[in-house]
Amino acid sequence: MTEPTAPARAEIVVDLDAVRHNVALLRRHVAPAAFMAVVKADGYGHGMVEVARAAREAGADWLGVATLDEARALRTAGDRGRLLCWLAVPGERYDDLVAADVDVSAYSVAQLEEVAAAGDRVGRAARVQLKIDTGLARGGATPADWSGLVAAARGHERAGRVRVTGLWSHLVASDDPDHPANAAQEAVFAEALAVAEEAGLEPEVRHLANSAAALLRPAARHDLVRCGLAVYGLDPAPGHTARLLPDLGLVPAMTVQGRLAMVKEVAAGSSVSYGHAWVADRDTTLGLVPVGYAEGVPRAASPGAEVWVAGRRRPLRGRICMDQLMVDLDGDRPAAGEPFVLLGPGSSGEPTAQEWAEAVGTISYEVVTRVGGRLVRRHVGGSVDGAGAR
Ligand SMILES: *Cc1c(COP(=O)(O)O)cnc(C)c1O
Numbered sequence: 001m002t003e004p005t006a007p008a009r010a011e012i013v014v015d016l017d018a019v020r021h022n023v024a025l026l027r028r029h030v031a032p033a034a035f036m037a038v039v040k041a042d043g044y045g046h047g048m049v050e051v052a053r054a055a056r057e058a059g060a061d062w063l064g065v066a067t068l069d070e071a072r073a074l075r076t077a078g079d080r081g082r083l084l085c086w087l088a089v090p091g092e093r094y095d096d097l098v099a100a101d102v103d104v105s106a107y108s109v110a111q112l113e114e115v116a117a118a119g120d121r122v123g124r125a126a127r128v129q130l131k132i133d134t135g136l137a138r139g140g141a142t143p144a145d146w147s148g149l150v151a152a153a154r155g156h157e158r159a160g161r162v163r164v165t166g167l168w169s170h171l172v173a174s175d176d177p178d179h180p181a182n183a184a185q186e187a188v189f190a191e192a193l194a195v196a197e198e199a200g201l202e203p204e205v206r207h208l209a210n211s212a213a214a215l216l217r218p219a220a221r222h223d224l225v226r227c228g229l230a231v232y233g234l235d236p237a238p239g240h241t242a243r244l245l246p247d248l249g250l251v252p253a254m255t256v257q258g259r260l261a262m263v264k265e266v267a268a269g270s271s272v273s274y275g276h277a278w279v280a281d282r283d284t285t286l287g288l289v290p291v292g293y294a295e296g297v298p299r300a301a302s303p304g305a306e307v308w309v310a311g312r313r314r315p316l317r318g319r320i321c322m323d324q325l326m327v328d329l330d331g332d333r334p335a336a337g338e339p340f341v342l343l344g345p346g347s348s349g350e351p352t353a354q355e356w357a358e359a360v361g362t363i364s365y366e367v368v369t370r371v372g373g374r375l376v377r378r379h380v381g382g383s384v385d386g387a388g389a390r
Contacts, residue, residue: 008376010258010291014046016054017381018253018345022233023058025249026225030214033221034205036062036084038228040070045296045368046232046253049077050379055231056081062205064226068092068104075100084129084166086139094118098126103165105129107139109152116161128153129166129203130196134188135181136172146192150199157201166205167196171220174212175237177244182213186220211236216244233345234353234364252352254368255344256375259337260309262288263329272326273318278303280317285329287314289340292323296370297342304359308341308350310334343367 027035037055039048052063052074062082065071071085075097085097086105094104094115099122106112106128119126130149133140141149156162169189173179189208196203207224209217214225216237229236233252241248263285266272270280287309293299302316307327314327327340341350353364 008258008378009261010256010289010295010375012045012371012375012377013255013257014050014377014379015251015253015255015381016050016379018233018251019046019051019054019231020058020381022231022250022253023055023060026214026227026230027059029248030221030225033214034061034224036060036064036207036224036226037231038064038210038226039074039231040064040066040228041369042372044228044232044365045371047377047379048073051231051253052077052079054381062224062226064228068094068097071097071102071104075102086129086131090114094126095122098122098124101127103127103129105131105139105168106149106153107131107141108145109149112149112152112156112162116156119161125157125160125163127165128162129168129205130164130201132167132169132189132192134169134171134185134192134208136170136185138170140169143188143192147195147199150196150201154199154201164196164201164203166203166207166224167193167201168205168207171208171210171213174210174217174220175240177212177216177237177240182217182220186217212240215241215248229365232368234368238354238364252345254353254371255350256291256342256371257340257344258290258342259339260287260334261290261324262336263334263338264288265333271318273321275319278318283331285331285333286317287327287329287334287338287340289325289327289342290323291342291375292321292325294322295373295375297325298356298360298362298367298370300360301356305356306351308344308348310338311349313349313351 037060039052042048043051066087084103095118098118115126131140172181205223209220209225211227211230213220233250272278299320302320306313317326317328344350346352353367356367357364
């Protein structure tokens, strides 16, 4: 006997058709530049392996991740395409990644030596991409150290230990296309490319642009763009894309939804949730949403954020708890079990990740990446086998 499947208390639904649609659209937009789908941090909370497959199906030439473990997980899941990772600490193990044709980034001569040694052990030239710090002051060789890194890489290349496949950097303010850092970094990058090519390096790809730059600064596209947020259908430069682009038609892929645990009446003067931070100014009804900050809902979002219930947006009332939060149903009395949508594409009136971000003064990247905890994640919109879950 199988029990009937109960509808989820609360879940993250990820629309892989939206991912495919976004990747196809972005690829067309940036051509002839090649396209990398960035799937780090569990695909920005959307599921790394599933998003990676969908992105490949839609033609992503490259995948990008931060850590070596993320790259390893993609190879273990069967991905065989071009794949770049860019964040490691000294002493990490590169051997299996080099053997699996993963491109690894080198920020320093010491790191390059570690990668080359891995290539020696597995008997093949490691695919390495050199990163220049053009102004973010995060990872990458400083301009002062760049020619030394390039010279070391060229030496290893001549010795057959590495193959330098890429030269790259990352922007400070691509979400603000008029920020002077953009042009300054593009100039430093051009100079770094010239130094590397002068030294005899012949990379397959030169790349600088993330989502915002790929969309808003064609000069930054070079051979390849690295798009994360836009793959998930979110706006990487709120306020600027609307001004500078015709509607691209990106579709947000994530919906966080579930069913109310309870609906109750409260009288005027009743106080709600921890600390009694909200007092009802009239008789009203409340819906109990069974998710809280343990699911990654920012506690600071109340008051301010809204949840879609029974055809309307409903304001949060009182403090968000670890497991649950309350919304004001304003006298409406849907039954317990009524569906709610915490965030989604916005196409039916529900709040978006961008709106949740604005409610707490952050960016949509953080909202979708943190959402999780006990939420079940369900992928819809087909799979690599064409066996749709819908
Ligand atoms: C995360 C990341 C990206 C993707 O940035 P988006 O703004 O999400 O497109 C690109 N490059 C690097 C180095 C990153 O760390």
